[in-house]
Amino acid sequence: MTAIYRHRLFWPIVALVTLIVINAVARPQFIKIRVQDGELYGPLISILRDSAPLMLVALGMTIVIATRGIDLSVGAIMAVSGAVALTIIDGAEDPGNVGTVLIACIVAVLVSLVLGAWNGFLVSVVGIQPIIATLVLMLAGRGVALLITGGFITTVNSEPYSFIASGYLFALPFAFLIGVVAIVILSLVERRTALGVLTEAVGINPEASRLAGVRSRSIIWGAYIVSGTLAGVAGLIYASNIKAADANAAGVFIELYAILAVVLGGTSLNGGKFSIAGTVVGVLIIQTLDSTILFLGVSSAQSPVFFAIVVVIVVIVQSARLRDGLAALTARVRSRGAGVQDSDKVEVA
Amino acid sequence: MTVDIDVPPIVEMRGITIRFPGVLALDGVDFTLRPGEVHSLMGENGAGKSTLIKALTGVYGIDAGSITVAGERRTFSTAADAQDAGISTVYQEVNLCTNLTVGENVMLGHEQRRGTGIDWKATHREAARHLESLGLSLDTRSMLASHSIAIQQLVAISRAMVLDAKVLILDEPTSSLDRGEVEQLFGVIRDLRGKGVAILFVSHFLDQVYEISDRITVLRNGTLVGEHPIAELPRDALVTKMIGRELEDLAAIANSSHRVIDRTGTPVVKATGLGKRGVLEPADLEIYEGEVVGIAGLLGSGRTELVRLLYGADRADEGEVEVHGKGTKVHQPRHAIEHRISLSSENRREEGVVADLTVAENIVLGIQARQGWMRKIPKKDQDAVVKEYIEALGVRPANPNALVGNLSGGNQQKVLLARWLATAPELLVLDEPTRGIDVGAKADIQRKVAELSAQGLSVIFISSELEEVLRLAQRVVVLRDRRKIGELDAADTDLDTLIDYIANAGEGSAA
Incomplete structure (x- = not known):
C-alpha cells in the first residue's frame, strides 16, 4: 500500500480522477461515450482531442526541463509553423490536394526544427541562459509568423488539412493519435x-x-530540437482546428501551461529526473480542468480565477514538504497524548 | 590542556538512537561536550559522526534518547532551533553567500538597523569588530568569493560568534587548507576555547586531531566505542578503535614504490610542453605502463591544472599529447576517454558523482557515455559490471539502487573509482582520491591502486598526504607556483627530502 501511496504518479492521478469524478457527479453525461459511424464522441473524447497541442508541447518541455533548461518559445514556434503551412497551402493551386498538404506540413515542421536548433545553439554552444535564449524567439517568433502571412490571418479551406484536427482514425480523433505516437516514440527513445x-x-x-x-x-542541443519540432506539430494541429494561421493567437501562454503540466507530473524545474508519464497526466489534468470550467458553466470572466484556485490546490496536495510537515505535526500531536482533541483536524493530511 | 571534569557539560546527549529505512544509523550513543574544550569526534565513514552532528544541529530528529543543552532538555526539529540554543556549525563546504561581501555574510540577519533601513556603516563596523576578535583584519566590503576557502571558513566562524554560539561544530574544516591556514584556524580555535566556547572538531587528519583536541570520542558502526582524554589514547590505539582491526594493510602497500618500471619503450602517455596561459607554465610529463606517477605540491601549485589539461577538462593552448607514441588531440574529456585516459576529479561532489542517480547508474555512466546514447548497455551487462565493482571495491551499502548522494564520501569515491575502472583505462588519473575519507576506505583505495598498477595500469596519483604519494608512486613530479620544478625517484626519497624539495628546490633557477 505504501508503495502505491509513495509512487510519484499517485497524487497527479488522484487529482485527475477527482476532477473527472466531480464532473461526472455534476453532470453524468460527462463520462458518456457515444459511437457514431464507428467513431467515438463525448466530453472525455473531446478532452483527449483538444489536449493534443499541449501534449506535444509539454512532452518537448519535459525533455528540456530535464536538462535544467526551459523553452519559452514554443508558442511562437507554433505560430510560425501554422503560418508556414497555411501560406504554402493557400498559395498552392489545389489546396485540397493531399500531397500539397503533406509538403506544407513537412516544411512547417522542418522550419520548427530549425528554430529549435537555434534555441539549442544559443543555450548549448553560446552558453546563454535558457530563459533568455528562448525569450528571444518567444518575442521575435510571432513577428516572423506575421511576416510570413503578410500581416493577415491566412485562412484556408482544405479538406485534408482539416483532417489533422478534426479527422478520425481507428475510431479515435487523429489529433489524439498524433499525441499518442509522440508519447510512444519519446518513451521508447528515452x-x-x-x-x-x-x-x-x-x-x-x-x-x-x-x-x-x-x-x-x-544532449542539450537535441532537447531543444525535439521541443521545437513537437511545438511545430502542435502548431499544425492548432491551425487546422481553426482553419487559419493566426499569428497573434496561436499558442498564446502555452509555454506556461506546458511548464505547469510538467511540474504537475512531478518533474522538478531543477532538472534531472523526469517522467513522461507524469507529464501526460499533467496535461490531462489541465485539459480536464479546462473542460470542467466550460462544463460547470463558470462565466468566462471568472474562469481564470477558478483555474488558478484548482491549480493551487493540486500543487499544494502534491507538495512533499507540506505532506511531511503535516505528518510530523500529526506525530507530534499524537506523542503529546491522544487527549489533545486538535489532532483530529490534522488527520486530514 | 585538561578540562575540569566538574564543569557542568554544555551538551549532553544520552542514548541517541536514529533509524533510517533499513539502517540503524546510531544505536544508543552518549556524547558529552564541556565548555572550553576541543572535543574530536572520530570514526570511519559510516560510523555515525555526521548523523550525530545532524542530531545535535536539528537536521535529523532522534528516535530515542535525550539532548540536554546548558542544563535544559531540548528537542530540535529544525536547524534554527539548534542555532537558537547556541549551537553553530561550520561545514567542510562553506555555507555562506559567496556573492555577498564579507561584512554582509558575518552580520546576515543581524544587521544594525536605523529606522526602517539598515545602517551599513555600523553593520560593517560591527562585522570588523567580530573579525578582529578572531585576529582577522579583512576589508568587510570585499566580496567573500574573492577570499580563499580558509578565510571564508574563518568568516563562517565569525558569523557563528555573532550568533553568540556556545557550541561550535567544525566539520572537516581543514580539508582544503594548507599548513599555514590550518595554523591560523587553530589559533582561532584555541582563542575561542579560552573564552569558554565548546568546540566539536571533526577531521580525518590524525596530526591535527592530536594537535588541537583535549578529548576524543570514538564511534564505530553507529555505536559508541569510548570517550578518552587525548593523553590517554595513543594514535595506534585510536586507529585500532576506529576500524576495529589492526592496520597492517597500509604497511603491506609500502613496497609499491620500489617496483622497477621498464622505461625503455614508448610511454603510454606523453605530454610535451603542455600549458595554458595564466594556469600552468608548459610542463612535460610521461607515464609508462604499470607506473604510478605521484604529483606533489601545495594546493594551488598547478597539480590539478596539469592533469585537467592532460585530460581535456580544460583546453591547453600549447603543447602536445601523445598516446602510445601517436600524437592526439585531447580537447574534451571524451577524447581522453576514447584514448583510455580517465580522470577522477578532486571535487567529488561538483565534478564527480551525479548525486540524484543511483550507484549503478553512476558506475555505468562512464562506459555508457563512451558507447553513446544510441547503444544502451543491456541491463544484464550493467548489473554484472555494477555487481563486480561493488564487490571488488567494497562499496557500502552494497545496494546498486541507493542514491549516490546518500553515500558517505569514501563510498562515493569508490563508486567513482568503479566508474573509471569499468571503462578499462590504460591511464587512470586520481586527483585527491583519499581526501576527506576514512582510514579504512583510504587503505582500500591505495591497495586497489597498487594492485592495478602491478597488473599494468598506469596511474597518476595526486595527494596532499605526501606519505601516500611516496608509498604508491615510483616517481614523483613536483610542482610549485604553477610550474613543474622537477622529478624525484620515490625509492630513494623520504618524506623530509620531498618536503624540502617542494619548499626549496629550483629556487632562483627560473629567475
Whole structure:
C-alpha cells in the first residue's frame, strides 16, 4: 500500500480522477461515450482531442526541463509553423490536394526544427541562459509568423488539412493519435536507449557528466530540437482546428501551461529526473480542468480565477514538504497524548 | 590542556538512537561536550559522526534518547532551533553567500538597523569588530568569493560568534587548507576555547586531531566505542578503535614504490610542453605502463591544472599529447576517454558523482557515455559490471539502487573509482582520491591502486598526504607556483627530502 501511496504518479492521478469524478457527479453525461459511424464522441473524447497541442508541447518541455533548461518559445514556434503551412497551402493551386498538404506540413515542421536548433545553439554552444535564449524567439517568433502571412490571418479551406484536427482514425480523433505516437516514440527513445539516463545526468550535474565523457552539448542541443519540432506539430494541429494561421493567437501562454503540466507530473524545474508519464497526466489534468470550467458553466470572466484556485490546490496536495510537515505535526500531536482533541483536524493530511 | 571534569557539560546527549529505512544509523550513543574544550569526534565513514552532528544541529530528529543543552532538555526539529540554543556549525563546504561581501555574510540577519533601513556603516563596523576578535583584519566590503576557502571558513566562524554560539561544530574544516591556514584556524580555535566556547572538531587528519583536541570520542558502526582524554589514547590505539582491526594493510602497500618500471619503450602517455596561459607554465610529463606517477605540491601549485589539461577538462593552448607514441588531440574529456585516459576529479561532489542517480547508474555512466546514447548497455551487462565493482571495491551499502548522494564520501569515491575502472583505462588519473575519507576506505583505495598498477595500469596519483604519494608512486613530479620544478625517484626519497624539495628546490633557477 505504501508503495502505491509513495509512487510519484499517485497524487497527479488522484487529482485527475477527482476532477473527472466531480464532473461526472455534476453532470453524468460527462463520462458518456457515444459511437457514431464507428467513431467515438463525448466530453472525455473531446478532452483527449483538444489536449493534443499541449501534449506535444509539454512532452518537448519535459525533455528540456530535464536538462535544467526551459523553452519559452514554443508558442511562437507554433505560430510560425501554422503560418508556414497555411501560406504554402493557400498559395498552392489545389489546396485540397493531399500531397500539397503533406509538403506544407513537412516544411512547417522542418522550419520548427530549425528554430529549435537555434534555441539549442544559443543555450548549448553560446552558453546563454535558457530563459533568455528562448525569450528571444518567444518575442521575435510571432513577428516572423506575421511576416510570413503578410500581416493577415491566412485562412484556408482544405479538406485534408482539416483532417489533422478534426479527422478520425481507428475510431479515435487523429489529433489524439498524433499525441499518442509522440508519447510512444519519446518513451521508447528515452528508455530503450541511454538517452534518458544521460539526459538526467546532464540535468543533475552538467560538469560531472562532461568529465565522465557525456556529450552534454549534443544532449542539450537535441532537447531543444525535439521541443521545437513537437511545438511545430502542435502548431499544425492548432491551425487546422481553426482553419487559419493566426499569428497573434496561436499558442498564446502555452509555454506556461506546458511548464505547469510538467511540474504537475512531478518533474522538478531543477532538472534531472523526469517522467513522461507524469507529464501526460499533467496535461490531462489541465485539459480536464479546462473542460470542467466550460462544463460547470463558470462565466468566462471568472474562469481564470477558478483555474488558478484548482491549480493551487493540486500543487499544494502534491507538495512533499507540506505532506511531511503535516505528518510530523500529526506525530507530534499524537506523542503529546491522544487527549489533545486538535489532532483530529490534522488527520486530514 | 585538561578540562575540569566538574564543569557542568554544555551538551549532553544520552542514548541517541536514529533509524533510517533499513539502517540503524546510531544505536544508543552518549556524547558529552564541556565548555572550553576541543572535543574530536572520530570514526570511519559510516560510523555515525555526521548523523550525530545532524542530531545535535536539528537536521535529523532522534528516535530515542535525550539532548540536554546548558542544563535544559531540548528537542530540535529544525536547524534554527539548534542555532537558537547556541549551537553553530561550520561545514567542510562553506555555507555562506559567496556573492555577498564579507561584512554582509558575518552580520546576515543581524544587521544594525536605523529606522526602517539598515545602517551599513555600523553593520560593517560591527562585522570588523567580530573579525578582529578572531585576529582577522579583512576589508568587510570585499566580496567573500574573492577570499580563499580558509578565510571564508574563518568568516563562517565569525558569523557563528555573532550568533553568540556556545557550541561550535567544525566539520572537516581543514580539508582544503594548507599548513599555514590550518595554523591560523587553530589559533582561532584555541582563542575561542579560552573564552569558554565548546568546540566539536571533526577531521580525518590524525596530526591535527592530536594537535588541537583535549578529548576524543570514538564511534564505530553507529555505536559508541569510548570517550578518552587525548593523553590517554595513543594514535595506534585510536586507529585500532576506529576500524576495529589492526592496520597492517597500509604497511603491506609500502613496497609499491620500489617496483622497477621498464622505461625503455614508448610511454603510454606523453605530454610535451603542455600549458595554458595564466594556469600552468608548459610542463612535460610521461607515464609508462604499470607506473604510478605521484604529483606533489601545495594546493594551488598547478597539480590539478596539469592533469585537467592532460585530460581535456580544460583546453591547453600549447603543447602536445601523445598516446602510445601517436600524437592526439585531447580537447574534451571524451577524447581522453576514447584514448583510455580517465580522470577522477578532486571535487567529488561538483565534478564527480551525479548525486540524484543511483550507484549503478553512476558506475555505468562512464562506459555508457563512451558507447553513446544510441547503444544502451543491456541491463544484464550493467548489473554484472555494477555487481563486480561493488564487490571488488567494497562499496557500502552494497545496494546498486541507493542514491549516490546518500553515500558517505569514501563510498562515493569508490563508486567513482568503479566508474573509471569499468571503462578499462590504460591511464587512470586520481586527483585527491583519499581526501576527506576514512582510514579504512583510504587503505582500500591505495591497495586497489597498487594492485592495478602491478597488473599494468598506469596511474597518476595526486595527494596532499605526501606519505601516500611516496608509498604508491615510483616517481614523483613536483610542482610549485604553477610550474613543474622537477622529478624525484620515490625509492630513494623520504618524506623530509620531498618536503624540502617542494619548499626549496629550483629556487632562483627560473629567475
